[in-house]
Amino acid sequence: MTVGAPENPSRDDRPPGMRAESALPESALAPTPASSALQWTVSVVSHGQAALCSRLLDDLARLAPPSLAKVIVTVNVPESEPRPGALPFAVQFVRNARPKGFGANHNQAFARSDTPYFAVLNPDLRMPQDPFPELRCRLADAAVGVVSPLVLEADGTVADHARRLLTPGDLLRRRLPAGARSLRSAAPPDWLAGVFLAFRAETYRALGGFDERFHLYCEDADLCARAQLAGLRIEVAEAARVVHLAQRASRRRPKYLFWHLRSLAKFWRSPTYRNYRDLLASGPPDSPLARPGVARTSHRLR
Numbered sequence: 001m002t003v004g005a006p007e008n009p010s011r012d013d014r015p016p017g018m019r020a021e022s023a024l025p026e027s028a029l030a031p032t033p034a035s036s037a038l039q040w041t042v043s044v045v046s047h048g049q050a051a052l053c054s055r056l057l058d059d060l061a062r063l064a065p066p067s068l069a070k071v072i073v074t075v076n077v078p079e080s081e082p083r084p085g086a087l088p089f090a091v092q093f094v095r096n097a098r099p100k101g102f103g104a105n106h107n108q109a110f111a112r113s114d115t116p117y118f119a120v121l122n123p124d125l126r127m128p129q130d131p132f133p134e135l136r137c138r139l140a141d142a143a144v145g146v147v148s149p150l151v152l153e154a155d156g157t158v159a160d161h162a163r164r165l166l167t168p169g170d171l172l173r174r175r176l177p178a179g180a181r182s183l184r185s186a187a188p189p190d191w192l193a194g195v196f197l198a199f200r201a202e203t204y205r206a207l208g209g210f211d212e213r214f215h216l217y218c219e220d221a222d223l224c225a226r227a228q229l230a231g232l233r234i235e236v237a238e239a240a241r242v243v244h245l246a247q248r249a250s251r252r253r254p255k256y257l258f259w260h261l262r263s264l265a266k267f268w269r270s271p272t273y274r275n276y277r278d279l280l281a282s283g284p285p286d287s288p289l290a291r292p293g294v295a296r297t298s299h300r301l302r
Contacts (some may be wrong), residue, residue, distance in 0.1 A: 038069035040117045040132055041201075043109035045074045045102065046082075052123040052245070054082040057091065059127035064088040067132050072109040076100060102194065103210025103219040110201075110209055119198040124245040131240035135198040138237045145203050145232025146224055148192040149240035159244050162189035162236050165280060166221070166264070190280060192234055194220035195244050203232070217263035225276035 042060075046053045053073055060071065061084070070090040075081060076099050084091055092112065100108070106120045117136060131149045138147045151161040197220065207226055210219040224234050267273050 037066060039067045039115055039136065040065070040119060041069055041109070041113035041115045042071045043074070043106045043113075043118070043120045044071060044123050045076055045105045046079065046123055047076045047099070048079050049123045050075075050079050050082050054084070056121070056123055056125055056127070057082060057084045057087065059125075060089070061085075061087050063127055063130045065130045065132050067136065069115050070113070072112055074100075074105045074109060076105060101212060101215040101219075102217075103214060104212045107209040107212065110204060113201065116201050117198065118201050118204050119196065120194060122195045122244065125196060126243040126245065128243065129241060131196075131237070131242060134237045134240035138235055139198065139200050141233075143231075143233050144235055145199070145207075145227040145230070146192060146234040147198045148196055148234075148236050149198075149242050150236055150238045151193070151195050151242055151244050154243060154245055159193075159195070159246070161193040161195050161244070163191055163193065163221075165190040165225075165277060167268075167277070189224075189234060189236065190276075191221040191224035192236070196242055197223075203227070206230075214263045214266060217260040218267040219263075222267055222270070222272055225272050229272065229275055229279065 044053060044056065057071065057073075060068065068089045070092060072092045072094060073082065075093060075095045077096075081093050081095075094108065094112070096105070109120075110118055117132075117139065119132075119135070135147050135149065138144055148161060151159040153159050207223065207230065209223075211222050214222060227234060
């Protein structure tokens with residue numbers, strides 16, 4: 001179902017193995033011209049969160065970002081769709097026959113996008129301002145691959161969304177108060193939490209999107225690691241701010257905690273993790289794009 005515009009006719013229906021290259025082409029590194037007014041597609045996944053999605057759509061309608069072309073809302077479990085009124089952008093609802101993971105849902109939305117920029121948002125976000133001009137400004141730098149706005153908690157404190165790479169030893173140290181504090185915000189960050197991530201569409205496509213072998217956790221860390229192994233930076237655009245009404249299901253529900261630990265174990269066993277850990281241990285280069293010998297890794301879109 002689409003509100004405001006027809007479904008994108010240019011959906012990529014090629015076989016999975018043809019949707020991403022193993023190395024980033026020059027077009028994925030080049031900034032996108034800012035000539036077209038409608039430049040952004042936003043992907044939001046609702047997992048029984050219709051009320052949160054409605055509030056997020058209300059915020060976007062109030063702000064009426066002039067560069068926002070379409071919001072794709074994936075209804076991941078049976079529930080009533082949010083019922084937005086008249087909106088200054090198109091809204092497309094995608095109802096899954098069965099639940100999918102974080103990465104699979106956003107990759108599915110990306111296949112329905114034809115704009116030069118793509119962003120994934122949690123439904124539990126509130127928007128005090130239009131973040132898209134600042135995000136697009138950061139992505140105009142060809143050396144930048146992934147950008148997040150500054151994410152605030154409901155009380156106005158900065159959320160721990162720009163993080164250090166988590167190691168097995170760190171997981172044990174997090175049980176200690178001092179260890180938990182030391183693992184929070186990092187500058188520059190090793191990875192950005194998937195609360196709100198923005199990309200050039202060509203970069204997202206060349207990286208292969210999110211790795212769907214993870215389920216709900218570590219997709220964001222894995223994609224950020226692959227972007228940096230490909231010679232791209234990840235950044236926080238502090239002038240763009242959003243508020244996260246964090247749900248933190250893994251702290252309350254055993255099933256989510258199990259999924260979290262399983263994804264961590266899968267990430268720690270992956271070549272991406274080992275290569276990225278070694279890259280970080282070698283120290284920051286003068287220019288990520290100039291670093292010789294860095295393996296370019298890509299996960300192909302399904």
